[in-house]
Amino acid sequence: MPRPVVALVVFLISLLPAAAGGQNAGYVPPRTPDGHPDLQGIWQVLNTAAWDIQDHQAQLGVPAGKGVVEGGEIPYRPEALKKKEENHANRRTLDPDAQCFLPGVPRITYMPFPFQIVQGRHAVTILYEYLHATRHIFLGGPHPPGPIEWWMGDSRGRWEGNTLVVDVVHFNGQTWFDRAGNHHSEALHVVERYTPTGPDHLLYEATIEDPKVFTRPWKMSMTLYRRKDPHMELLEYECFAYKFEAEWQK
Numbered sequence: 661m662p663r664p665v666v667a668l669v670v671f672l673i674s675l676l677p678a679a680a681g682g683q684n685a686g687y688v689p690p691r692t693p694d695g696h697p698d699l700q701g702i703w704q705v706l707n708t709a710a711w712d713i714q715d716h717q718a719q720l721g722v723p724a725g726k727g728v729v730e731g732g733e734i735p736y737r738p739e740a741l742k743k744k745e746e747n748h749a750n751r752r753t754l755d756p757d758a759q760c761f762l763p764g765v766p767r768i769t770y771m772p773f774p775f776q777i778v779q780g781r782h783a784v785t786i787l788y789e790y791l792h793a794t795r796h797i798f799l800g801g802p803h804p805p806g807p808i809e810w811w812m813g814d815s816r817g818r819w820e821g822n823t824l825v826v827d828v829v830h831f832n833g834q835t836w837f838d839r840a841g842n843h844h845s846e847a848l849h850v851v852e853r854y855t856p857t858g859p860d861h862l863l864y865e866a867t868i869e870d871p872k873v874f875t876r877p878w879k880m881s882m883t884l885y886r887r888k889d890p891h892m893e894l895l896e897y898e899c900f901a902y903k904f905e906a907e908w909q910k
Contacts, residue, residue, distance in 0.1 A: 689822055689856040692779055697822045697856055699784070702776045702887040702894065705864075709770040712840035713880055722839070728770070730879040734842060740873040747841025756835050760899035762793055762811035764835030765828050765850050766866040766880070774887050776894055784817055784824065789894045797826050806830050809846055826852040837868075845872040860886040 689697040708716070708725025714732065718724035736744060747754055757763050763771060773790040784797040797817040804814060809832035817826045833846035853865040862884040869877040 687822075687856060687858055689859075694779075694781055696779065696819055697824070698779065699777045699824060699854060699856060699862065700779050702774050702892055703862060703884040704774040704887055705770045705772070705882055706885055707770060707882055709880070709882065710767070710772055710838060713838045713842060714840070716840065728880040728882045730881065735875045735878055737873060737875055740843070744841050744843060747836065747843055749841075751839055751841050755839055755841070757839065757899075760791070761834065762791060764811055764831065765795075765813050765815070766852060766868075767835060767837055768793060768795075768812070769852075769864060769866075769884075770882060773897060774892075774894060787894060789897050791897065791899055797824075803827075803829055807846070809833070811835060813848070813850070822856060824852075824854040826850075826854070828852065843873065844868070844870045847872045854884075857883075860888065862886075 689699075692698045692700075707728060708723050709728045711722045711725065712727070713729050714727040714734065716722065716725055716727070752758060757767075762768070768788055768790060769775070771788075771790045773788065775786055775788040775790075778785045778787065782799055784799065786795045786797070787793075788795070793812070795812055795815060797815040799817050799819075801816065803816055806829070808814065808830040810830050811832055811834070813828040814830040815826050815828045817824055819825070828850040829848075831844070831846055831848045833844065833848070836843050847870050849869040851867040851869075853863070853867075855863040855865075857863050863881065864884050865879060865881040867877055867879045868874070
């Protein structure tokens with residue numbers, strides 16, 4: 661094969677990962693006036709992690725989906741695994757989402773609703789369509805002294821190259837990771853990473869640590885897609901709890 665043809669083939673092959681999955685290690689994102697990568701826009705996942713972060717088959721009201729957990733398995737302690745199984749058996753009523761509570765971090769990221777990232781000099785704000793939730797990621801400074809038990813935790817961010825790294829603590833232990841009953845305690849520690857891999861893709865990674873529930877840290881990852889619909893904006897979503905629905909139907 662002539663050398664120019666070989667060079668062309670090699671070049672085209674090098675483009676395949678970026679075209680196939682939106683992943684491009686050499687991507688240089690645009691910058692904000694402060695010089696940081698510009699992550700601003702409206703984003704949304706295209707997966708089924710909100711139903712189950714592990715591989716799962718289709719069920720009534722649950723679409724089939726591939727898992728987002730690295731290695732596939734969640735390293736539960738034996739007693740915590742038993743609680744997960746109990747949660748799953750009673751998920752229709754026990755899921756905090758079914759009771760209209762805030763879904764916590766990282767679950768709110770992969771709920772099937774869009775969210776908007778807005779960047780400022782001292783904080784990154786995420787506006788979620790789901791339940792009108794607003795989250796402030798403060799850049800610099802330590803977490804406030806605890807213990808504090810919040811639904812969405814306390815978020816502190818920093819930049820590592822093109823990646824926004826967010827350290828989140830001070831949870832209340834009442835949220836789940838998904839509708840399948842995967843859970844944590846108030847000792848949850850989440851480290852999120854938002855990395856632009858193309859003009860319309862962010863790689864989202866969340867490392868989970870909770871020594872009361874898991875035997876070791878573990879990680880989930882997924883792609884966030886920019887919503888480019890004409891006139892795209894966040895709308896309203898109001899939760900309607902099952903218990904209220906049951907009362908209304910009487």
